[in-house]
Amino acid sequence: MGGKEAGDTMSVLLEVEDLWKSFGDLQVLKGVNMSLKPGEVLVVIGPSGGGKSTFLRCINHLEVPDRGRVVFDGIEVKEGKNINLIRSKIGMVFQQFNLFPHLTVLENLILAPVKVKGMDEVEAKDKAKKLLKRVGLLEKADAYPSQLSGGQQQRVAIARALMMDPKLMLFDEPTSALDPELVAEVLEVMKTLAMDGMTMIVVTHEMGFAKEVADRVCFMDGGVIVEEAPPEVFFTSPRNPRTREFLSKILGV
Amino acid sequence: MPYWLEAVIDSFPYLLSGALITLEITALAILLGLLIGTFVGMARLSKKRWINAPATVYVEFIRGTPLLVQIFIIYFGLPSLGIYIDRFPAGVLALGINSGAYVAEIVRAGIQSVSKGQYEAARSLGLSHWQAMRYVVLPQAFRNILPALGNEFITLTKDSSLVSVIAIEELLRRGTIVISRTFQSFSVYSAVALLYFVMTFSLSRLTRWVEKRLAIP
Ligand SMILES: Nc1ncnc2c1ncn2[C@@H]1O[C@H](COP(=O)(O)OP(=O)(O)O)[C@@H](O)[C@H]1O
Ligand SMILES: [Mg+2]
Numbered sequence: 001m002g003g004k005e006a007g008d009t010m011s012v013l014l015e016v017e018d019l020w021k022s023f024g025d026l027q028v029l030k031g032v033n034m035s036l037k038p039g040e041v042l043v044v045i046g047p048s049g050g051g052k053s054t055f056l057r058c059i060n061h062l063e064v065p066d067r068g069r070v071v072f073d074g075i076e077v078k079e080g081k082n083i084n085l086i087r088s089k090i091g092m093v094f095q096q097f098n099l100f101p102h103l104t105v106l107e108n109l110i111l112a113p114v115k116v117k118g119m120d121e122v123e124a125k126d127k128a129k130k131l132l133k134r135v136g137l138l139e140k141a142d143a144y145p146s147q148l149s150g151g152q153q154q155r156v157a158i159a160r161a162l163m164m165d166p167k168l169m170l171f172d173e174p175t176s177a178l179d180p181e182l183v184a185e186v187l188e189v190m191k192t193l194a195m196d197g198m199t200m201i202v203v204t205h206e207m208g209f210a211k212e213v214a215d216r217v218c219f220m221d222g223g224v225i226v227e228e229a230p231p232e233v234f235f236t237s238p239r240n241p242r243t244r245e246f247l248s249k250i251l252g253v
Numbered sequence: 254m255p256y257w258l259e260a261v262i263d264s265f266p267y268l269l270s271g272a273l274i275t276l277e278i279t280a281l282a283i284l285l286g287l288l289i290g291t292f293v294g295m296a297r298l299s300k301k302r303w304i305n306a307p308a309t310v311y312v313e314f315i316r317g318t319p320l321l322v323q324i325f326i327i328y329f330g331l332p333s334l335g336i337y338i339d340r341f342p343a344g345v346l347a348l349g350i351n352s353g354a355y356v357a358e359i360v361r362a363g364i365q366s367v368s369k370g371q372y373e374a375a376r377s378l379g380l381s382h383w384q385a386m387r388y389v390v391l392p393q394a395f396r397n398i399l400p401a402l403g404n405e406f407i408t409l410t411k412d413s414s415l416v417s418v419i420a421i422e423e424l425l426r427r428g429t430i431v432i433s434r435t436f437q438s439f440s441v442y443s444a445v446a447l448l449y450f451v452m453t454f455s456l457s458r459l460t461r462w463v464e465k466r467l468a469i470p
Contacts, residue, residue, distance in 0.1 A: 062373050088379025098374035102392050102469050111388060112378035144470045157374075164378060 013038045013199050014059070014168060019068035021054055028054045029065070030223035036201065038167070041194045043210040043231075044203045046220035047246060052203045055220065056170045059201070060090045073167060088116050091161030091169040095176050097153040099145035105132065105156050106141040113163050124163070131159040135189050151182030155189050162193075169193065171202040205250060211235060219243045260435040261444045264427075268441075271427030272448045278345055278423060279410045279452075285349025286409065287402075290356025295386065297361045308357070315354035321415055323347050328419045344416035352409050359401045363394030396467055403460030407453045414449070424448055 014036040021029040028051045036042055044052050057063040059070055061077050070077040077086055100108050109128035113119040119127075132138045135155040137148075145153055154174055161169060171190065175183040187209050194200055194213045204210065210217050211231045218228035219240070227240045238244050254262075296308035315323070324347040331338060338346065367390050375385035395402075417426035428445035432438050 057373075060377055062376060084379045084381050087377055090377070092374070092377040094370060094374060096368075096370050098368075098370040100371065100374070100389055100393075102396065112375075112380060115384050115388065116379040146470060160378070 015071040017069045020066045039197045040215045041200045043214040043217045050221045051223045088164045091166035093171045093174045095173040097157045135159045150178045151185045154186045169200045257437045257440040260437040261440050264431040271424040275423040279413045281345045282348035286352030286356045289353030293357035294360025312354045340419045344421045359398050363398035366397045367393045399464045
């Protein structure tokens with residue numbers, strides 16, 4: 001899965017340089033650096049309040065960083081004319097799903113392609129049905145979000161993001177709000193997505209997923225990336241004591 | 254037939270067409286109030302001071318002054334500045350501007366009732382601020398505030414009687430005209446009240462029907 005073209009600047013999809021962000025007096029990000037190649041899957045773990053969500057939200061500028069740069073697909077992400085176009089190429093999946101409750105599943109999917117890209121409605125519906133089939137929810141096309149289980153809602157949210165043909169997908173604890181028995185179906189969809197070559201940043205505490213799917217795992221705490229390594233290394237021989245402590249807590253050893 | 258009843262029956266078609274004018278004024282003022290209120294409500298939530306400050310001043314000023322004075326300013330006051338508006342549009346304008354302030358506060362609360370995640374999900378898909386408001390936030394906000402808007406429209410229907418002071422021949426004005434001819438104040442004013450009640454009651458039924466129809470499953 002991981003790109004082997006290290007050093008080739010053209011093969012970098014996302015470059016994050018020295019990202020800083022504070023809310024009032026609270027310094028949340030303190031210089032985050034990261035780079036991602038096409039097809040790579042990065043899993044981010046770390047304690048609550050460590051800045052993981054803020055980091056993801058800075059990538060598509062839902063949150064405007066105080067300092068630093070985000071370069072996506074060769075273009076700097078910043079406020080301006082093309083910010084909406086850039087955002088549309090970065091799919092985001094939220095912990096709380098955030099489906100639009102007043103729209104049916106199908107309407108949820110076609111809203112952005114039709115309004116942002118000007119896609120023809122019939123064409124958009126065709127595409128939506130294909131994606132719904134892919135996440136196993138074709139029969140729910142005309143249902144409203146409230147009529148779906150949490151797991152189904154999150155799969156719809158993933159399909160909704162995929163409608164825009166994103167080059168990068170950001171997942172912010174996509175299974176944390178789910179009942180335990182619904183977690184697997186969402187992870188399964190994400191795994192398939194990764195195997196199909198999607199570039200992904202996934203904030204999660206599903207260690208099984210990290211071990212199996214991630215190319216790299218990083219530990220984020222106190223607003224910085226404390227440690228980053230391939231999963232084999234990360235889980236067996238973490239170097240940083242803070243990483244070790246967190247892992248032992250979360251893995252219960 | 255007693256004269257008090259005859260006076261009402263004879264003048265009923267005249268009163269009824271006055272009620273239609275009341276409906277017309279109210280409907281136009283509702284539309285104007287909704288338009289103003291939606292934008293001002295959004296402006297009140299803007300982080301930019303030059304947008305939210307004028308909106309706040311407008312809302313506070315309108316809510317802090319009598320509607321009757323506002324009507325006088327528009328109909329009698331503006332001409333001295335060289336701005337002449339016919340009585341009917343002046344009445345609609347005064348009522349609409351007045352209602353806009355109350356609608357703005359309702360809309361503001363409605364927007365705040367929609368979770369921030371909805372707006373963010375829309376923006377993350379590439380929708381602009383306006384598209385996110387138009388297709389995601391406002392449709393949900395309006396569903397949530399429909400009962401409050403219904404109340405505001407009922408208040409506006411009743412308040413529209415105030416424009417009778419600038420001689421618009423709406424329901425109350427026509428009632429007064431009939432009484433000046435027949436001297437049957439009690440029965441005619443009662444008929445006027447009944448007609449207002451029919452309008453406000455229908456309006457309250459209508460909002461409830463719309464509420465049910467638009468309810469999200
Ligand atoms: N919009 C905001 N306003 C103020 N504080 C915020 C905001 N968003 C996040 N924070 C604070 O920033 C810190 C980091 O939050 P977050 O990025 O959500 O961490 P994580 O996702 O790792 O739990 C937390 O203390 C949180 O309360
Ligand atoms: Mg978080």
